[in-house]
Amino acid sequence: MRPSSPRSRRTCGTSTTARRGDRVRAMTWRKVQKEGSTGTVQTETKKIMLTIEVKSVEYDAAGDLIRFSGKNCEENQYVKMGQAHTIGIELNNKITVFKDCWDFMFLQQLNQATDVHKTAEVAAVLLDAGVANYFLLTAVLAKDVHKVSVQLPKKRVTTTGYDKAVVRFYEQVYAGIREHINLDLVKCVVLAGPGFVKTDFLEWMILRATQTGDSATLKKKSVFVAAQASCTHKQALKELLADDQVQKSIANTKAALHLKALEEFYSLVKDEPDRVCYGPLQVKNAVESGAVATLMVTDSLFRNANVSLRRQYVELTETVKDSGSTVHIFSSQHVSGEQLAQLSGLCAILRFPMPELDDIDSEAELDGAGAGEAEGCEAGGPADGDEDCEALM
Numbered sequence: 001m002r003p004s005s006p007r008s009r010r011t012c013g014t015s016t017t018a019r020r021g022d023r024v025r026a027m028t029w030r031k032v033q034k035e036g037s038t039g040t041v042q043t044e045t046k047k048i049m050l051t052i053e054v055k056s057v058e059y060d061a062a063g064d065l066i067r068f069s070g071k072n073c074e075e076n077q078y079v080k081m082g083q084a085h086t087i088g089i090e091l092n093n094k095i096t097v098f099k100d101c102w103d104f105m106f107l108q109q110l111n112q113a114t115d116v117h118k119t120a121e122v123a124a125v126l127l128d129a130g131v132a133n134y135f136l137l138t139a140v141l142a143k144d145v146h147k148v149s150v151q152l153p154k155k156r157v158t159t160t161g162y163d164k165a166v167v168r169f170y171e172q173v174y175a176g177i178r179e180h181i182n183l184d185l186v187k188c189v190v191l192a193g194p195g196f197v198k199t200d201f202l203e204w205m206i207l208r209a210t211q212t213g214d215s216a217t218l219k220k221k222s223v224f225v226a227a228q229a230s231c232t233h234k235q236a237l238k239e240l241l242a243d244d245q246v247q248k249s250i251a252n253t254k255a256a257l258h259l260k261a262l263e264e265f266y267s268l269v270k271d272e273p274d275r276v277c278y279g280p281l282q283v284k285n286a287v288e289s290g291a292v293a294t295l296m297v298t299d300s301l302f303r304n305a306n307v308s309l310r311r312q313y314v315e316l317t318e319t320v321k322d323s324g325s326t327v328h329i330f331s332s333q334h335v336s337g338e339q340l341a342q343l344s345g346l347c348a349i350l351r352f353p354m355p356e357l358d359d360i361d362s363e364a365e366l367d368g369a370g371a372g373e374a375e376g377c378e379a380g381g382p383a384d385g386d387e388d389c390e391a392l393m
Contacts, residue, residue: 023098024068025051028087032078065090103314123181126232127193132173133232146180148172170204183220192229192240199226258336261328274355278347279362291350295320298345300332312366
């Protein structure tokens with residue numbers, strides 16, 4: 001992995017992905033002693049590739065880096081086996097993480113952190129005469145993904161040359177939207193800029209899509225919103241997201257869907273309490289009965305230090321997904337995730353009433369919750385003798 005943003009670095013650095021007992025390989029600096037021919041000992045700092053077994057992970061906000069502390073676990077010319085070392089990972093540093101088992105939650109977190117195209121819910125194209133800057137926005141990241149720059153001639157008495165240049169510019173902007181913005185995923189595409197270029201382009205794009213039979217764009221034309229912005233640079237994104245029209249268009253984002261699911265849960269608690277359940281054991285029994293229509297789980301449960309317990313949460317989630325039901329994974333850093341944490345971090349809306357669940361303590365833990373951290377992987381992991389999984393991108 002090569003973290004290129006604070007979010008992707010934190011994902012591969014915190015307990016979200018790299019955990020105690022995993023192995024991490026990266027370039028690092030180490031003071032080594034060298035004895036000269038005369039018997040004198042000199043100390044020098046060398047850059048070496050080192051693999052350590054992780055004992056602790058720390059995020060240094062001030063230094064903006066991740067520190068992995070542990071002991072060397074592979075033969076090295078300069079560091080003995082078992083010697084302690086700390087590896088610091090900054091942006092764009094290459095890192096390899098080894099695990100005994102990569103389950104779907106680890107892979108999903110990596111995928112979301114490293115591919116903004118799959119998680120972005122809002123796209124912004126900042127337009128002015130001859131310039132277009134493309135951005136994809138997630139809950140924590142705004143990433144520039146493309147740029148179009150066309151030299152437009154100054155207007156003369158005859159505007160034929162200028163008009164042709166504008167059309168060429170529009171065609172490139174249109175092609176950039178189709179290539180870099182997945183209209184099936186984003187909830188809103190904001191066309192913004194300081195002048196009238198964005199509205200002129202929007203009208204031109206709809207007309208061109210109609211003429212060429214671009215059904216994909218026409219089907220999603222309602223997601224396009226024209227808004228005023230002071231410039232075409234990244235700092236304009238903040239004022240765009242505060243725009244009322246844009247806020248209405250992005251109301252159906254993941255966070256909004258999570259809040260809506262929680263509201264439905266609380267409504268059923270009041271009106272049909274037998275159609276909801278919360279707490280690990282209640283939810284587990286509902287899943288085994290095939291009763292779960294919507295599962296809500298906070299991501300902090302997947303960071304549990306107890307490998308056996310964590311695996312059970314993963315299996316519950318996979319079972320519900322495989323049954324075709326809806327799964328919402330809440331961020332523990334979001335207000336909706338904090339609300340869910342008050343319900344043990346795990347709750348469900350049921351397809352049919354299950355009054356018998358009232359006999360189960362909502363605070364009861366799953367089997368193995370009190371056990372220490374398990375070694376290796378539970379059922380579903382690699383068999384004895386299999387090589388460890390490796391993530392290297």
